[in-house]
Amino acid sequence: MVLKESCGRMNEPIEMNESTGTGKLSLKVFGVGSAGCNIAEHLQKSGLSGAEFIAVNTDSTVLSRNGVSHKMLVGRQTTGGLGAGGEADRGRSAIRENADDIEILCQNTDLVFVLAGLGGGTGTGAAPIIAARAKEAGALVICFVTLPFELEGRRKEEQAKEGLSDLKKSADGVICLPNQKVFKLIDESASLVDTFSTTNEYVAQGVRAIWKLVSETGELNVDFADLRSLIRSRHAQSSFATVEAGGSHRIRDAVDNLVKHPLLEEGKVLSHAEAVLVSISGASSLSMAELTRLTEQLHRHCEKAEVKIGANIDDTLGDQIIVTLIAANSEEEEETIAPIEVQSAPAGSAIAESEALDTHVEEQQEFPTAAPSPVGKSWRRRGKKNRAVHPQLPLDMIPKGRFDKSEPTLYKGEDLDVPTFVRRGMTLSVG
Amino acid sequence: MFNIIPRIFSEKSQIIVGLEIGTSKVSAMVGELTESGGLTIIGGGTAPSRGVRKGEIVNFEKAEEDIRAAIVKAEESADVEVGSVYLGVTGAHLRSLNNRGFNRVESAEHEVSQADVEDVLRSAKAFNKPSENTVLHAIRQLFTVNGQSGIADPVGMKGNQLELDVHVVHGVTTRLQNPALAVRGLDIDVEELVFSGLASSLAVLSPEQKENGALVIDMGAGTTEYVAYCNGVVRHTGILAVGGDHVTNDVSYGLKVSTHCADSLKKKHGSATADGALHGKSISLPNELGLQNKQINLDHLHKIMHARVEETFQLIDAELDFEGLHSQIRSGVVLTGGGARISGIKKLAEEVFELDAAIGTAGSHNGVKGLLDDPENTHAIGLVNYAAIRSRRSRSKGWFSKKAVAA
Ligand SMILES: Nc1ncnc2c1ncn2[C@@H]1O[C@H](COP(=O)(O)OP(=O)(O)OP(=O)(O)O)[C@@H](O)[C@H]1O
Ligand SMILES: Nc1nc2c(ncn2[C@@H]2O[C@H](COP(=O)(O)OP(=O)(O)O)[C@@H](O)[C@H]2O)c(=O)[nH]1
Numbered sequence: 025m026v027l028k029e030s031c032g033r034m035n036e037p038i039e040m041n042e043s044t045g046t047g048k049l050s051l052k053v054f055g056v057g058s059a060g061c062n063i064a065e066h067l068q069k070s071g072l073s074g075a076e077f078i079a080v081n082t083d084s085t086v087l088s089r090n091g092v093s094h095k096m097l098v099g100r101q102t103t104g105g106l107g108a109g110g111e112a113d114r115g116r117s118a119i120r121e122n123a124d125d126i127e128i129l130c131q132n133t134d135l136v137f138v139l140a141g142l143g144g145g146t147g148t149g150a151a152p153i154i155a156a157r158a159k160e161a162g163a164l165v166i167c168f169v170t171l172p173f174e175l176e177g178r179r180k181e182e183q184a185k186e187g188l189s190d191l192k193k194s195a196d197g198v199i200c201l202p203n204q205k206v207f208k209l210i211d212e213s214a215s216l217v218d219t220f221s222t223t224n225e226y227v228a229q230g231v232r233a234i235w236k237l238v239s240e241t242g243e244l245n246v247d248f249a250d251l252r253s254l255i256r257s258r259h260a261q262s263s264f265a266t267v268e269a270g271g272s273h274r275i276r277d278a279v280d281n282l283v284k285h286p287l288l289e290e291g292k293v294l295s296h297a298e299a300v301l302v303s304i305s306g307a308s309s310l311s312m313a314e315l316t317r318l319t320e321q322l323h324r325h326c327e328k329a330e331v332k333i334g335a336n337i338d339d340t341l342g343d344q345i346i347v348t349l350i351a352a353n354s355e356e357e358e359e360t361i362a363p364i365e366v367q368s369a370p371a372g373s374a375i376a377e378s379e380a381l382d383t384h385v386e387e388q389q390e391f392p393t394a395a396p397s398p399v400g401k402s403w404r405r406r407g408k409k410n411r412a413v414h415p416q417l418p419l420d421m422i423p424k425g426r427f428d429k430s431e432p433t434l435y436k437g438e439d440l441d442v443p444t445f446v447r448r449g450m451t452l453s454v455g
Numbered sequence: 456m457f458n459i460i461p462r463i464f465s466e467k468s469q470i471i472v473g474l475e476i477g478t479s480k481v482s483a484m485v486g487e488l489t490e491s492g493g494l495t496i497i498g499g500g501t502a503p504s505r506g507v508r509k510g511e512i513v514n515f516e517k518a519e520e521d522i523r524a525a526i527v528k529a530e531e532s533a534d535v536e537v538g539s540v541y542l543g544v545t546g547a548h549l550r551s552l553n554n555r556g557f558n559r560v561e562s563a564e565h566e567v568s569q570a571d572v573e574d575v576l577r578s579a580k581a582f583n584k585p586s587e588n589t590v591l592h593a594i595r596q597l598f599t600v601n602g603q604s605g606i607a608d609p610v611g612m613k614g615n616q617l618e619l620d621v622h623v624v625h626g627v628t629t630r631l632q633n634p635a636l637a638v639r640g641l642d643i644d645v646e647e648l649v650f651s652g653l654a655s656s657l658a659v660l661s662p663e664q665k666e667n668g669a670l671v672i673d674m675g676a677g678t679t680e681y682v683a684y685c686n687g688v689v690r691h692t693g694i695l696a697v698g699g700d701h702v703t704n705d706v707s708y709g710l711k712v713s714t715h716c717a718d719s720l721k722k723k724h725g726s727a728t729a730d731g732a733l734h735g736k737s738i739s740l741p742n743e744l745g746l747q748n749k750q751i752n753l754d755h756l757h758k759i760m761h762a763r764v765e766e767t768f769q770l771i772d773a774e775l776d777f778e779g780l781h782s783q784i785r786s787g788v789v790l791t792g793g794g795a796r797i798s799g800i801k802k803l804a805e806e807v808f809e810l811d812a813a814i815g816t817a818g819s820h821n822g823v824k825g826l827l828d829d830p831e832n833t834h835a836i837g838l839v840n841y842a843a844i845r846s847r848r849s850r851s852k853g854w855f856s857k858k859a860v861a862a
């Protein structure tokens with residue numbers, strides 16, 4: 025059923041790595057339809073370690089030109105290898121012929137990514153069924169899809185919408201990238217092909233970020249269970265964006281860029297988000313304090329959201345950090361970011377009041393802070409335990425976590441926000 | 456347990472609400488105080504707190520939302536409308552000291568009058584405090600009449616020199632006002648501000664424990680308050696801006712896990728005692744699929760937690776020593792607040808303080824059992840106790856008694 029050549033035998037079992045239960049996650053990436061296959065090819069070329077790629081299409085000519093390692097021509101009976109002709113119905117019938125194969129393929133797979141360009145026939149019709157079968161087989165299924173350009177016309181748009189709603193029903197999570205939004209990101213004079221390749225790269229970034237998040241043992245781990253619960257509990261559409269930043273204000277810059285990002289609708293997506301998954305990569309200079317800052321600053325933009333953050337050390341990055349954010353919205357909130365936006369401006373008095381309160385908070389934070397010893401008298405220890413060793417860590421490495429922003433807890437000149445075991449110079453030996 | 460009788464017989468009663476704006480949760484507890492002085496906790500509501508760090512509000516908008524949420528739940532649970540609250544306050548800015556006031560008894564017969572008591576109290580409140588600070592409490596300890604100390608009520612005694620020891624708690628005015636502002640912003644009156652440690656102690660201690668001497672430690676998420684009673688009076692209070700959040704942060708840093716994960720490790724597998732018995736033992740982080748296990752060394756987890764909680768106790772212990780109170784605390788240590796749930800914390804307290812230790816709840820109260828059993832609720836319930844004590848006292852003096860008003 026998988027073709028090394030576009031005309032290979034249909035019933036030959038495929039040999040693929042299966043989840044061995046050794047602790048490594050197994051991932052299969054399905055590119056569905058021409059767009060999906062192109063994105064999969066791009067992803068495989070640019071590298072995604074540990075993943076198996078399968079290109080699925082109804083068009084044998086297009087499939088034969090594709091460079092993905094495993095290919096699967098579906099719906100021979102229905103389409104005769106000639107494509108779905110832009111009809112989602114034909115895409116659906118085609119994949120039904122091979123749906124069992126998909127399910128078998130997905131057994132013992134932890135994570136399945138389904139990539140497709142919605143609006144056409146194969147991707148739109150087949151992706152939801154592939155997602156459903158993969159899920160049936162026990163995998164967590166996340167779909168990355170593009171939506172057509174406005175200029176591609178209403179029909180495609182309608183078809184894409186239907187496909188999206190099917191996907192939301194069958195997959196665990198759908199991450200959606202409208203080509204039109206990508207258009208905004210690049211030069212106006214860019215050709216359609218340029219735009220496609222930009223979109224492909226965006227989708228690839230999103231896939232990589234999620235995969236990195238769950239597969240690599242990061243410094244700060246977001247594990248598969250986190251991803252699963254984030255995505256599974258919400259039959260919703262997610263958005264994502266990736267930004268890079270460098271320099272001494274890199275966290276702030278990254279957050280600024282995320283908030284401004286067209287793919288996140290200039291922050292609107294964030295403010296409506298229910299759950300946010302963040303992956304940050306940086307060289308080993310990436311500090312705990314920066315992670316805390318990132319979480320805190322993001323939190324301001326997505327107040328309603330549960331924020332999960334994962335970090336990876338990649339020493340090739342130098343000064344740069346790469347931050348990828350995936351925001352999941354509930355159905356309900358999706359309505360509020362529907363095409364026609366109702367601007368609900370708060371009443372003038374309400375603004376004035378909240379501003380006044382903000383100033384108040386500022387004032388409080390600027391309050392001169394005396395040493396907060398509660399009694400103002402010296403104390404002595406009864407000599408049972410060795411005295412704390414003052415930390416020799418570089419300043420920005422002193423792990424204060426969530427206290428980074430609050431008034432430090434100083435006691436006799438000692439910063440109690442720094443973990444006690446660090447100040448005591450305790451070593452946590454392995455064994 | 457839920458004493459419904461006063462409501463049925465509609466004895467005149469008063470509704471009192473205690474509000475804690477804590478670092479991890481906002482909690483509103485509703486008490487019903489009958490005319491005869493019986494107190495029942497008839498309901499309460501709790502909401503997660505997002506606008507508070509180390510016991511103080513850092514985000515007003517969120518704090519107000521959370522306060523409203525807790526109040527609404529309390530209203531539903533107790534079927535009352537909340538118009539005013541007794542509000543608990545805390546923060547690293549609070550200071551405390553013991554102070555003594557003097558007063559000459561000027562009356563002809565040299566008999567101590569109520570007015571003399573007020574005068575000596577006023578004198579006791581006077582001390583050299585920073586101008587930006589306000590006195591939150593001047594808690595009466597004992598009177599001395601003509602050199603005879605240890606007198607609880609001097610009114611009617613003969614003498615010409617009256618002295619009164621008080622325990623004073625004061626703090627930065629603006630920082631004390633912040634939580635009150637947030638509450639008033641919701642159109643709810645604040646009856647009184649009460650030091651949160653004092654409130655918790657009122658909920659967990661029996662009169663005998665106060666008499667015999669006890670140390671109450673309320674370890675919350677952002678702060679740890681402590682109050683020492685000796686011979687029935689408050690002798691020492693303090694607050695450290697260290698709490699469960701610090702424990703979680705230490706674990707998160709030490710074991711390289713997310714805060715969320717550290718918090719659940721702390722609660723599910725944590726311990727404040729590290730006896731080395733677990734050496735080398737580890738658990739796999741719970742993961743739905745049993746995949747990609749991260750091994751957590753339990754010994755490390757416990758050592759990290761032990762270090763933090765032990766240090767916190769040692770700081771308090773050193774203060775007790777300095778104040779010379781150690782030998783006067785014969786009933787031992789009572790641990791309350793969410794931190795009291797840390798496994799092994801009782802044993803650790805016994806080791807550090809060399810005193811008996813117990814977990815304190817408001818279990819001796821009448822009321823809704825589910826509310827009384829949680830150590831997290833002692834602060835807000837204690838605020839209700841505080842109000843009830845105030846109210847009973849003023850009634851017995853006839854100041855605001857309803858009868859007097861009706862007459
Ligand atoms: N089983 C448990 N083991 C360890 N810690 C626990 C447990 N249950 C709750 N906690 C901790 O107790 C703290 C919450 O306690 P509590 O509700 O008394 O705090 P708070 O009143 O919100 O904070 P504060 O009084 O400091 O402002 C949290 O840090 C929480 O992690
Ligand atoms: N990002 C991206 N989008 C594409 C590409 N090719 C087509 N699309 C978009 O995907 C939609 C579906 O096209 P296609 O994948 O060719 O249809 P299918 O093969 O029948 O599913 C189109 O309407 C385009 O918006 C591509 O290479 N990259």
Ligand SMILES: [Mg+2]
Nearest residue numbers: 477675792834
């Ligand atoms: Mg508390």
Ligand SMILES: [Mg+2]
Nearest residue numbers: 675678679680
């Ligand atoms: Mg507290």
